[in-house]
Amino acid sequence: xxxxxxxxxxxxxxxxxxxxxxxxxxxxxxxxxxxxxxxxxxxxxxxxxxxxxxxxxxxxxxxxxxxxxxxxxxxxxxxxxxxxxxxxxxxxxxxxxxxxxxxxxxxxxxxxxxxxxxxxxxxxxxxxxxxxxxxxxxxxxxxxxxxxxxxxxxxxxxxxxxxxxxxxxxxxxxxxxxxxxxxxxxxxxxxxxxxxxxxxxxxxxxxxxxxxxxxxxxxxxxxxxxxxxxxxxxxxxxxxxxxxxxxxxxxxxxxxxxxxxxxxxxxxxxxxxxxxxxxxx
Amino acid sequence: xxxxxxxxxxxxxxxxxxxxxxxxxxxxxxxxxxxxxxxxxxxxxxxxxxxxxxxxxxxxxxxxxxxxxxxxxxxxxxxxxxxxxxxxxxxxxxxxxxxxxxxxxxxxxxxxxxxxxxxxxxxxxxxxxxxxxxxxxxxxxxxxxxxxxxxxxxxxxxxxxxxxxxxxxxxxxxxxxxxxxxxxxxxxxxxxxxxxxxxxxxxxxxxxxxxxxxxxxxxxxxxxxxxxxxxxxxxxxxxxxxxxxxxxxxxxxxxxxxxxxxxxxxxxxxxxxxxxxxxxxxxxxxxxxxxxxxxxxxxxxxxxxxx
Numbered sequence: 021x022x023x024x025x026x027x028x029x030x031x032x033x034x035x036x037x038x039x040x041x042x043x044x045x046x047x048x049x050x051x052x053x054x055x056x057x058x059x060x061x062x063x064x065x066x067x068x069x070x071x072x073x074x075x076x077x078x079x080x081x082x083x084x085x086x087x088x089x090x091x092x093x094x095x096x097x098x099x100x101x102x103x104x105x106x107x108x109x110x111x112x113x114x115x116x117x118x119x120x121x122x123x124x125x126x127x128x129x130x131x132x133x134x135x136x137x138x139x140x141x142x143x144x145x146x147x148x149x150x151x152x153x154x155x156x157x158x159x160x161x162x163x164x165x166x167x168x169x170x171x172x173x174x175x176x177x178x179x180x181x182x183x184x185x186x187x188x189x190x191x192x193x194x195x196x197x198x199x200x201x202x203x204x205x206x207x208x209x210x211x212x213x214x215x216x217x218x219x220x221x222x223x224x225x226x227x228x229x230x231x232x233x234x235x236x237x238x239x240x241x242x243x244x245x246x247x248x249x250x251x252x253x254x255x256x257x258x259x260x261x262x263x264x265x266x267x268x269x270x271x272x273x274x275x276x277x278x279x280x281x282x283x284x285x286x287x288x289x290x291x292x293x294x295x296x297x298x299x300x301x
Numbered sequence: 302x303x304x305x306x307x308x309x310x311x312x313x314x315x316x317x318x319x320x321x322x323x324x325x326x327x328x329x330x331x332x333x334x335x336x337x338x339x340x341x342x343x344x345x346x347x348x349x350x351x352x353x354x355x356x357x358x359x360x361x362x363x364x365x366x367x368x369x370x371x372x373x374x375x376x377x378x379x380x381x382x383x384x385x386x387x388x389x390x391x392x393x394x395x396x397x398x399x400x401x402x403x404x405x406x407x408x409x410x411x412x413x414x415x416x417x418x419x420x421x422x423x424x425x426x427x428x429x430x431x432x433x434x435x436x437x438x439x440x441x442x443x444x445x446x447x448x449x450x451x452x453x454x455x456x457x458x459x460x461x462x463x464x465x466x467x468x469x470x471x472x473x474x475x476x477x478x479x480x481x482x483x484x485x486x487x488x489x490x491x492x493x494x495x496x497x498x499x500x501x502x503x504x505x506x507x508x509x510x511x512x513x514x515x516x517x518x519x520x521x522x523x524x525x526x527x528x529x530x531x532x533x534x535x536x537x538x539x540x541x542x543x544x545x546x547x548x549x550x551x552x553x554x555x556x557x558x559x560x561x562x563x564x565x566x567x568x569x570x571x572x573x574x575x576x577x578x579x580x581x582x583x584x585x586x587x588x589x590x591x592x593x594x595x596x597x598x599x600x601x602x603x604x605x606x607x608x
Contacts, residue, residue, distance in 0.1 A: 119325075127327075134337050140592045144542075145588045146344035174341065233432035237546065238565065253547060264440050270433075274430050278428055290487055
């Protein structure tokens with residue numbers, strides 16, 4: 021008898037919890053729904069009727085965005101920048117993390133110290149001096165300005181180093197005894213073993229740089245190298261003052277690739293955030 | 302031909318190849334060290350320098366001006382204003398998203414079914430492009446015709462948030478909370494998963510109620526995470542830019558201008574590198590102080606946790 025009362029009570033508590041979470045979820049999801057609803061409503065209907073309900077389905081806003089915004093270029097820029105950052109990070113950070121954790125050489129302590137010091141300086145705080153440096157090399161408004169500062173990522177080195185330290189030294193030792201050169205060890209042992217860690221920081225790096233608006237605002241003045249967030253905002257502010265329909269269509273097209281990616285790689289992304297606390301730079 | 306025992310016992314030396322074992326480590330760390338120096342260490346030193354110079358990027362001239370950048374910034378009063386705005390923003394975002402994040406994490410953690418779905422729902426804003434969602438929020442906050450004014454405004458009389466000197470910063474802070482709660486939830490869920498199960502069960506056997514189980518077992522166990530979350534959300538508040546820039550542009554009359562936005566306005570928009578460097582110094586000092594504090598606190602808490 022008490023058994024059944026207990027289970028009923030547990031069920032009620034669980035039901036209440038679900039209800040409370042659902043109420044909060046309305047707040048979390050409302051902006052997404054409003055964005056979609058407005059983007060699919062004909063421009064002259066945006067303020068008519070119920071602001072939450074979708075009455076007449078229309079693609080007019082999207083037609084206008086595609087006609088007026090060089091969206092394809094923004095997408096290609098974004099893909100190029102994000103891919104280049106990731107490849108650069110793998111080429112620079114994986115070997116360095118391996119050397120800093122598993123090779124003995126004089127100056128290693130200095131190297132480690134440099135990594136820890138760099139981790140304390142968020143690039144957001146030093147945007148102006150970096151801007152001055154980049155402009156000295158004529159790199160303002162180029163893709164390079166969006167890529168170069170992020171390739172030497174102290175945080176991913178730190179992450180990878182923890183990872184390499186968890187692999188027994190004997191693995192690397194036996195490769196050396198088998199006569200493998202450093203380069204061969206790197207290619208055939210280090211890179212394959214580091215794959216899970218590379219995937220984790222790869223996803224985080226992809227998300228944070230695809231979404232980034234801060235950095236382009238500092239180093240871009242025109243939309244030649246503009247990634248999606250920067251290009252869209254620049255366009256909105258110049259062309260679409262109070263046209264909320266096209267604005268929401270543009271916002272949808274900006275968010276969409278990531279939302280699709282999120283649905284696919286949701287587990288890895290959340291696990292990665294939990295592991296690294298969301299820090300990538 | 303006989304092989305001497307000594308030769309058998311001596312370890313085989315590493316194969317001599319093009320990349321000698323002596324220089325190999327330097328080749329591996331060299332590029333990273335160069336990049337870290339140029340993009341992390343050098344900028345810090347450069348900030349100190351630039352703050353005392355008048356730099357004209359277009360003309361390529363540079364002139365020593367002593368403390369002029371500082372006195373001018375002080376006279377404008379904008380740095381102090383942005384410091385105040387940034388700290389208000391921290392107060393408006395850090396405690397609410399930590400409390401709500403913990404409550405949501407506890408709720409999700411108590412469930413047997415549907416955990417992954419709720420976690421994904423609350424995490425969605427973290428993954429979404431913030432600047433695009435700021436445009437959506439700007440539309441929601443639009444005076445008179447936006448959803449906020451049509452619902453909340455009718456009930457409370459608080460309308461046209463983005464054009465109000467009092468309400469513009471809270472509007473930005475609401476978006477800040479909306480965006481980072483999911484992040485806090487994920488960190489707390491990870492921490493809750495590592496709370497020793499047997500301790501909670503032992504407390505239950507001893508007759509401790511839900512509140513006592515939380516207060517005496519769970520809360521101390523997630524202490525390091527709480528400190529960490531508090532500091533990392535504060536550091537995130539130091540870099541708030543996307544929402545301010547798209548929703549209010551720092552206005553009206555600088556009432557929502559955070560330090561990061563002021564830095565951009567001075568250095569990039571007004572092309573005043575010296576003035577921007579003064580703001581940079583303030584931001585840099587705060588960021589370094591926060592990370593240092595985090596390292597000290599986590600070290601202390603971890604020590605206390607393993608007593």
